[in-house]
Amino acid sequence: MDKKRKKQLALVIDLNVCVGCHACVTSCKQWNTSGWAGPLTDVNPYGENPSGTFFNRVQTFEVGTYPKTDLIHFPKSCLHCEDAPCVPVCPTEASYKREEDGIVLVDYDKCIGCKYCSWSCPYGAREFDEGQKVMKKCTLCVDRIYDSNLSEQERLPACVMACPTSARVFGDINDSDSQVSQRIREHGGFQLMPEWGTKPSNHYLPRRKTVVSIQPDQLVRADNPLKIEGELSVPGKDDRSLDDYTSW
Amino acid sequence: MRPAFSVIFLTTLIGVGQGMFIALFSARVFASLTGLELLDANWFYGVGSGCALLFMGAGLFASFFHLTHPGRGIYAWRRWRSSWLSREVILLPMVMVVMALSAMSHFFAWDQFFLKYSGVDLTWVLSGITVLLCILLFIATGMIYASVRFFQEWATPLTVINYLLMGLASGYTLAAVFAHTGFSSGYSLGEFLLYNALLFTVLAWASKFWALSRNRRLQPNSSMQSAIGVHHGTIRQLTRGFTASSFNVREFFHGRTPATLFWIQRLFLTFSFILPVILLLVGSWLNLIPFIYSAFVVQMLGLLLERWYFFAQARHPQNLYYQNVA
Numbered sequence: 363m364d365k366k367r368k369k370q371l372a373l374v375i376d377l378n379v380c381v382g383c384h385a386c387v388t389s390c391k392q393w394n395t396s397g398w399a400g401p402l403t404d405v406n407p408y409g410e411n412p413s414g415t416f417f418n419r420v421q422t423f424e425v426g427t428y429p430k431t432d433l434i435h436f437p438k439s440c441l442h443c444e445d446a447p448c449v450p451v452c453p454t455e456a457s458y459k460r461e462e463d464g465i466v467l468v469d470y471d472k473c474i475g476c477k478y479c480s481w482s483c484p485y486g487a488r489e490f491d492e493g494q495k496v497m498k499k500c501t502l503c504v505d506r507i508y509d510s511n512l513s514e515q516e517r518l519p520a521c522v523m524a525c526p527t528s529a530r531v532f533g534d535i536n537d538s539d540s541q542v543s544q545r546i547r548e549h550g551g552f553q554l555m556p557e558w559g560t561k562p563s564n565h566y567l568p569r570r571k572t573v574v575s576i577q578p579d580q581l582v583r584a585d586n587p588l589k590i591e592g593e594l595s596v597p598g599k600d601d602r603s604l605d606d607y608t609s610w
Numbered sequence: 611m612r613p614a615f616s617v618i619f620l621t622t623l624i625g626v627g628q629g630m631f632i633a634l635f636s637a638r639v640f641a642s643l644t645g646l647e648l649l650d651a652n653w654f655y656g657v658g659s660g661c662a663l664l665f666m667g668a669g670l671f672a673s674f675f676h677l678t679h680p681g682r683g684i685y686a687w688r689r690w691r692s693s694w695l696s697r698e699v700i701l702l703p704m705v706m707v708v709m710a711l712s713a714m715s716h717f718f719a720w721d722q723f724f725l726k727y728s729g730v731d732l733t734w735v736l737s738g739i740t741v742l743l744c745i746l747l748f749i750a751t752g753m754i755y756a757s758v759r760f761f762q763e764w765a766t767p768l769t770v771i772n773y774l775l776m777g778l779a780s781g782y783t784l785a786a787v788f789a790h791t792g793f794s795s796g797y798s799l800g801e802f803l804l805y806n807a808l809l810f811t812v813l814a815w816a817s818k819f820w821a822l823s824r825n826r827r828l829q830p831n832s833s834m835q836s837a838i839g840v841h842h843g844t845i846r847q848l849t850r851g852f853t854a855s856s857f858n859v860r861e862f863f864h865g866r867t868p869a870t871l872f873w874i875q876r877l878f879l880t881f882s883f884i885l886p887v888i889l890l891l892v893g894s895w896l897n898l899i900p901f902i903y904s905a906f907v908v909q910m911l912g913l914l915l916e917r918w919y920f921f922a923q924a925r926h927p928q929n930l931y932y933q934n935v936a
Contacts, residue, residue, distance in 0.1 A: 414854065423847050478695050569840070
């Protein structure tokens, strides 16, 4: 059982702390529209009916019925599936999954624009670029994470860098000691649409209820241990207690 | 999803081409089995195969409009091990080349020449290979759609069977039309082709009906709950994250009302199957050739509508993420 596990880079997105600010969306767009691979084209950006290519979107869902509702901000990008259904269907081998780190990429110079891969992605993670006329998708900022010109702490996807609440964590999910693996393990990480068997690498962490339970006796002074022994009577609400005499 | 006209024309036109070639081949088998004497057999099969080839070419031409970089299409064979689209890209030109050779072998009577020196009837060999490749191409075309498991409406063997039967139905109808254009072979084979056109139109009708009733009962595999991983009975999208348009919205929503879809379905069922059957029957009973001609035109119109509906009815799980603008 000493088989070496393959590296699989991925994002873990914590739905409990995402505030839906779209900083990851704009940061992603800014980085990926400025690179050597060409722009993420915006068609008619300031006119009527604008349309643009994005690698990452933040959507918002309402769960429950008012007033008992919960608001879920839901960032969605390519999940870099371990069994990516978009890859084997690409006729020109433009879509591929990297052996070394499991990132699913599109070779823009090989794409013929048949859009067959987008049909084979249940998550709608791929977007067709109307400028370059090729299919595009999240690259996990492959042009950042290995760039030795960047300082070590900057070798992260642009969305992760931008997130103000640290809702996005980046790492190798097949390394059990990595931060992403720990988060998945300890906070109930789950995958999207597991029913299709695509084994998405990106995981999401669920909403967690923060519950503070206060018993009635905690509202009055109950910190005098002597009362348990029955040596002293329970102090009155406004009486001085141990805390008032001592500085711990 | 949104139907792409290039693909609608590609699939219907190559379907006719393959169907017609198979129809002519079967007529030839029929003639040789029943010992029919055909005076202008080589002309008939040669011109007929050429006609089938024209439809294949028109289909291929339409396919280029689907690609934004058709020039790179030359590399589209590379994923043949796993992609049915790749396999179609390989098979389509192969079928066309062998079909062209087969047409020429009839047209220029190569069979006489080869028969004399090798003892092998080249036309039989070439047209046999073409028929085999045509059937493989039908399977490849059907599997392109049937293999996308996310479109549950397509992910069934019925998709392949439908493509095959509708191609054969329209191919036999065109061959029946062709048999009524004055070839003396046509007089002998016209009835055979026409009755087969009727048979395959009825079979295609039945299998299409089966597929439609299957799709009516379909339960979506994915739900809002599995899409965002929140297991609550009431989930509503407040915003898809942008107010503008995007690829996901354009490609996967047809934007028509359910009523439009309903009427297109009724129209294609009438035009592809019911009317051609009536026209072919009346045409053959009363020997009214214009009826047979119009059967093909009507059926083609119907099949174009059928293909439109085939794409429009397909619902993609990604649509769960794109339900509300804001």
